[in-house]
Amino acid sequence: MTLRGFFRSIIISVIIALTLSAMAVFPGWAQTMNPAAPGFDHVRLQLKWTHQFQFAGYYAAIEKGFYQRQGLDVELFEAKPGVDPVDVVLQGNAEFGVGTSNLLLDRASGKPVVVLGVIYQHSPLIILARHDPGISDIDDLVGRPIMVAPGEEDIYAYFKNEGVDPAKLKVVPHSFDLRDFTEGHIAGMTAYSTDEPGRLRALGVDFLEFTPRSGGVDFYGDNFFTTEDQVRNHPDRVRAFRTATLQGWSYALAHQEEIVDLIERKYNRGRTREQLLFEAQETERLMHPDLIEVGYMNPGRWQHIEDTFQDRGMLPAPVLLKHFIYDPNPKPDLTHLYWLLWTLGAIAFGAVFWLLPLLYFNRRLRREIVHRFQIETELVEAKVRIEEAYAAQSRFLAVLSHEVRSPIGGISRLLELILQDQPRLPQPVREDLQMLQQSAKSLYQLVDELLEWSRIEAGGVEIDLTPIALKPFVNGLQKLFRPLAETKKLEFSTRIYADVPEEILGDELRLRQIVANLLANAIKFTVKGSVTLTVDWEPARTGGTKGRLIFVVEDTGIGIPAAALGRLFKPYQQADASIARKFGGSGLGLSISLHLAKLLGGEITVESEPDRGSTFRLIIAAQELGSTTSVEPKAASGSAK
Numbered sequence: 282m283t284l285r286g287f288f289r290s291i292i293i294s295v296i297i298a299l300t301l302s303a304m305a306v307f308p309g310w311a312q313t314m315n316p317a318a319p320g321f322d323h324v325r326l327q328l329k330w331t332h333q334f335q336f337a338g339y340y341a342a343i344e345k346g347f348y349q350r351q352g353l354d355v356e357l358f359e360a361k362p363g364v365d366p367v368d369v370v371l372q373g374n375a376e377f378g379v380g381t382s383n384l385l386l387d388r389a390s391g392k393p394v395v396v397l398g399v400i401y402q403h404s405p406l407i408i409l410a411r412h413d414p415g416i417s418d419i420d421d422l423v424g425r426p427i428m429v430a431p432g433e434e435d436i437y438a439y440f441k442n443e444g445v446d447p448a449k450l451k452v453v454p455h456s457f458d459l460r461d462f463t464e465g466h467i468a469g470m471t472a473y474s475t476d477e478p479g480r481l482r483a484l485g486v487d488f489l490e491f492t493p494r495s496g497g498v499d500f501y502g503d504n505f506f507t508t509e510d511q512v513r514n515h516p517d518r519v520r521a522f523r524t525a526t527l528q529g530w531s532y533a534l535a536h537q538e539e540i541v542d543l544i545e546r547k548y549n550r551g552r553t554r555e556q557l558l559f560e561a562q563e564t565e566r567l568m569h570p571d572l573i574e575v576g577y578m579n580p581g582r583w584q585h586i587e588d589t590f591q592d593r594g595m596l597p598a599p600v601l602l603k604h605f606i607y608d609p610n611p612k613p614d615l616t617h618l619y620w621l622l623w624t625l626g627a628i629a630f631g632a633v634f635w636l637l638p639l640l641y642f643n644r645r646l647r648r649e650i651v652h653r654f655q656i657e658t659e660l661v662e663a664k665v666r667i668e669e670a671y672a673a674q675s676r677f678l679a680v681l682s683h684e685v686r687s688p689i690g691g692i693s694r695l696l697e698l699i700l701q702d703q704p705r706l707p708q709p710v711r712e713d714l715q716m717l718q719q720s721a722k723s724l725y726q727l728v729d730e731l732l733e734w735s736r737i738e739a740g741g742v743e744i745d746l747t748p749i750a751l752k753p754f755v756n757g758l759q760k761l762f763r764p765l766a767e768t769k770k771l772e773f774s775t776r777i778y779a780d781v782p783e784e785i786l787g788d789e790l791r792l793r794q795i796v797a798n799l800l801a802n803a804i805k806f807t808v809k810g811s812v813t814l815t816v817d818w819e820p821a822r823t824g825g826t827k828g829r830l831i832f833v834v835e836d837t838g839i840g841i842p843a844a845a846l847g848r849l850f851k852p853y854q855q856a857d858a859s860i861a862r863k864f865g866g867s868g869l870g871l872s873i874s875l876h877l878a879k880l881l882g883g884e885i886t887v888e889s890e891p892d893r894g895s896t897f898r899l900i901i902a903a904q905e906l907g908s909t910t911s912v913e914p915k916a917a918s919g920s921a922k
Contacts, residue, residue: 321354322518325375326505327366331359332548334560335475335503336379337540338400338575342529344543351521365432367394370508376515377507377522382500382586383432388605389596393509397523397607398576400530401502401567403494406433409462409477410469410489419491423449425468430455433471435500438589439493446891462486475567479559500586501578502567512607523609527576534570537561578606692717742791744880748906749789751781751830755816758793762800762812771804772811781818784906785830791881792901795874796832799885799897802870803836810837810894821905827882832899841889849887850875874899 328336339357342348348355358375360366366378367387371394380387380394382404387394408427410416416425423445429436429452437447453467459477461467463486472478474492481488493500505526512519533540541557552560568575583602590596696714700706706714759775766773796814803812812834819829841849852872871885878885883901 321349322352322521323354323356324377324518324522325356325358327358327360327369327375327378329360329366329379329381329503331550332544333476333550333552334541334544334557334564335473337533337537337544337561337564338526338530340529340543340548341533341536341540342525345529345532347525347528347532348522351525353518353521353525355522367392367506370394370506376511376518377505379503379505381432381502382504383434384504384506385583385586385600385605386434386590386595389590389598389600394506394605395509395512395607396504396506396578396605397519398527399501399504399578400576401564402569402573402577403567404435404500404502405473405475405563405567406435406493406500406502407472407474407478408436408439408469408491409472409481410491411462411465411467412487412489413465413468416468416489419443419496420445422469424451426451426453426466427469427471428453428455428461428467429471430457434590434593434595435493435498436471438593439491439496439498441593442496442498459484462488475560475563476556479556479563483553483555498589499582500589501582507607509604519607520609523576523607530568530575531570534561534565534568534575537565580606742877742880744788744791746786746788748784749787749792750784751816752777752783754789754793755814758796758800758814761797762804765801765804766812769804769807771807771809773804773813774811775814775816777816778818780820781816781830782828782905785903786906787830787901787903788881791877795877795881795885795899796834798870798874799832799834799899803834803838803895803897807836807838807894812836827902827904829883830901830903834897834899835894836896837894840891840893840895841887842891846887846889850885 326339328339330336336357339355343355343357358369366375366380367384369375370378371392377397379400384394384396408419408422410419410422415421419440420443427450429450437450440447440450455471459480462470463481463484470477474490478488478490505523507519507522537558541554541561544552544557545554580602583606587596587600587602591599696717700711700714755775755777759773763773800812800814813836815833815835817831817833819831821828850871852869875885878899878901881901883899886898886900887895889895
């Protein structure tokens with residue numbers, strides 16, 4: 282073979298390879314070259330409920346010819362009792378369906394569903410409660426019969442975020458009959474904010490409405506979906522259906538009364554015109570078409586939904602969202618084309634460019650050397666910046682300590698003097714001043730905790746060991762916290778066991794700071810019952826010089842769920858969101874206490890049970906200085922009720 286023939290064969294091979302690769306990467310190209318026979322592609326859409334304005338966009342897309350312009354003939358199927366739209370689509374009885382955010386759970390269980398778009402940017406799912414005596418908050422539904430439909434997992438997540446154990450709910454099957462609600466057979470029910478509230482107002486029925494969004498659960502609603510098989514084997518059909526559907530919804534929102542006329546004429550299932558118009562207005566409010574493009578999906582929102590499911594233990598493994606969320610403009614996969622071109626190039630020019638690998642590795646080595654030098658330089662610069670930041674932090678703390686704490690303390694003392702000197706103030710004014718005083722105290726405490734935490738992080742806390750007389754130490758704590766316990770009508774007691782030394786060597790300031798924080802928390806989170814402080818001692822083992830001093834703080838308060846114990850001592854965190862809202866606090870107290878306990882050579886442990894109380898144990902290593910106290914075993918040194 283001549284040299285010219287050799288290059289001609291290579292060029293022909295490249296052209297053939299490029300053609301085959303283009304057909305594999307761009308499947309629609311072959312269809313364009315060989316168009317299908319004229320006619321409409323018949324597809325089926327499985328709805329998740331009966332006909333009403335909830336599906337107005339699909340009606341508009343059919344009526345206005347949006348589907349037909351995309352070459353589709355769409356047939357709608359209403360939902361049937363006990364039939365899941367996901368199962369209908371996966372079994373091949375429909376190509377498309379309308380579902381909830383539970384599609385994420387279906388995907389996690391191995392069902393190959395793909396969400397094409399979102400209709401409701403905020404789920405219309407709510408809880409309706411009867412306006413009966415004793416029902417004013419979502420907590421009041423515990424133990425009362427409420428109707429919840431299958432698949433409404435965001436409702437259970439809402440209860441959990443509000444501090445209610447879903448296992449304590451008295452859930453009954455959903456009848457979807459408003460008479461069960463109006464006649465008092467149930468205390469509450471799940472409903473759509475776009476539907477049932479309007480019907481109840483028309484009946485003159487008073488009710489309470491709770492939305493999961495108020496508890497931090499913000500799911501999507503009415504997501505239309507298909508399967509991976511449809512996306513892979515019928516990409517043009519899927520793209521056409523999605524495009525026409527979004528056009529239909531845009532039209533429906535812009536022409537609500539026209540679509541209501543259409544529903545009354547073709548799709549009505551007993552809804553009045555007023556109910557349909559109410560549903561249309563609520564639907565527009567939840568879709569935000571003036572702010573958000575119809576059908577838009579935010580991967581971050583889906584991640585929030587996934588995290589919520591994981592918190593409830595419903596999602597054992599993460600979902601690969603890029604395969605779950607449909608991409609209307611996917612980038613072509615050029616992997617095969619690149620591989621083929623590389624192979625052909627290697628065969629044709631490998632003999633000529635045998636030095637390229639050597640040059641490549643040489644260049645890579647030089648880049649690696651430069652990169653390592655840059656990293657070392659950046660580390661040196663970062664160290665300098667950190668040292669400067671610590672210096673700036675120290676200056677800031679000094680200013681904050683003087684310029685913030687002093688005015689706050691002055692405000693608190695001024696409010697206290699006003700309340701003492703003006704006993705005849707009107708009750709509303711007195712309550713406002715007391716609220717301001719409490720806010721000032723909380724802010725003062727927050728500044729103290731932030732300063733203490735900053736000193737801990739900067740390594741600026743030092744331990745000062747001095748003799749500590751334990752009985753006066755405990756009596757001082759009793760005097761400090763007795764008035765606080767009396768204001769809440771709690772029984773407060775302390776006891777020192779007989780084998781506790783009279784004196785130990787320790788840092789009295791830090792020890793008092795830790796125990797005082799544990800006692801303050803115990804009283805704060807105890808509504809009724811008692812708070813007890815017990816002091817015990819474990820002598821040093823043979824050959825040792827230090828024993829173990831044990832402070833035990835027990836309460837009969839609200840307790841802590843087992844799932845929250847792991848983050849209890851992390852900074853800026855509370856046991857759960859509802860506690861932070863009800864009781865306040867920065868979430869720094871226990872973190873500071875644990876760090877101080879470790880500096881004292883000890884630890885803090887906790888045992889707790891919701892609604893039964895908590896037991897915190899501070900255990901530190903301490904050197905005995907005197908003989909044991911004269912307090913009898915189990916005897917209390919004082920109490921307050």
